[in-house]
Structure formats: structure tokens, C-alpha cells
Amino acid sequence: MNLIPFFSETLVSSYSKDEVMEHISKKTLEVNFLDKSNYLKPKHIAFNGIVGKNTFRISKVIQRSNTFLPLILGEVEDTPRGSILFLRYKLFPGALFFVLFWSFILVGFSAYYFGLETNVLNGSICLGLAGLNYALALFFFHRQVRNSREDFHELINLQIKD
Numbered sequence: 001m002n003l004i005p006f007f008s009e010t011l012v013s014s015y016s017k018d019e020v021m022e023h024i025s026k027k028t029l030e031v032n033f034l035d036k037s038n039y040l041k042p043k044h045i046a047f048n049g050i051v052g053k054n055t056f057r058i059s060k061v062i063q064r065s066n067t068f069l070p071l072i073l074g075e076v077e078d079t080p081r082g083s084i085l086f087l088r089y090k091l092f093p094g095a096l097f098f099v100l101f102w103s104f105i106l107v108g109f110s111a112y113y114f115g116l117e118t119n120v121l122n123g124s125i126c127l128g129l130a131g132l133n134y135a136l137a138l139f140f141f142h143r144q145v146r147n148s149r150e151d152f153h154e155l156i157n158l159q160i161k162d
Helices: 017-026 093-115 120-157
Strands: 006-013 047-051 055-060 070-079 082-091
Touching (some): 017 055
Antiparallel strands (some): 055 070
16 A cells, blocks of 8 residues: 555556547546536446546546545557556545645644643644544545446456447
């Protein structure tokens, strides 16, 4: 497990770049969350996001909110025998901001208690909470990465049908 909320992998597919991108686009829906008509998604949609010509930016479709759901950034390149997918899983920017914000706040409080107040107990509690906050964020992020990877690998390994 990485000590930062980031994961990357490279996949090799026997399908061409166009076939892979077409299949991903069939299973991905570009969603405007402000429009309530988008809440009724077709059953075959597995991901929300944007699919371009050779890149995509998607996340798994979920039924309830999940702060640690990874954003999957992908790039597909053609090879003579198929294609290569370069995938990066990372936290959404808002989630990363709040994890880092509360970790820095708690580290700041611990520095205050250790330095100015000389209260070792309160400083230790704040430092412990900062570590716990970050450790739990990493744990939940990597658990969601595992789930998203399984779904994405299933998507890529399905037979491409016209």
C-alpha cells in the first residue's frame, strides 16, 4: 500500500485502441449532477465521466456518496498487437483537500501544544489524530481503488461486441 492516495498501473490489451475506447465509452455516461433526470441511469452503465479520443477520466457509478472513490485517469496507446492502457487512480481534488486540510490543522495544533503551551498530552493527542485521519483516508482510498480496479478490469476483459 502506498503512503500517498495515488495508484497507477499499466494494462495490455489484445484489442485495438479504437475498440477499447469504444467499449469504455459504451459503459460510461457523461453526467451533469445538477440535472435530476440523470439520476436514472441505464443498467449497462458502469462508470461516470468523460471519454475522449485516446484518454478518459471516469469514476465508478455508486448508489450513495463515497468520499474516497478514486478518479480514474487513463490513456490508451496503439501497439502493433493491440493496445496499452496507462491508468492512474487518485482522490478527487475536493476529497484530497479535506484530508490534507484536517491533517495540517491537527499537526498545527500539536505544534502549538508542544511549542507554546508545553502540553505534551494535548500535543500527542492532536498528532495521533492527524496520523489516524491520514491513515484512515489511505485505507479507505486503497479499498475503493481495489473495487474500482476489479470493475474496470471486468469491463476491459469483456468481449467487445458490435
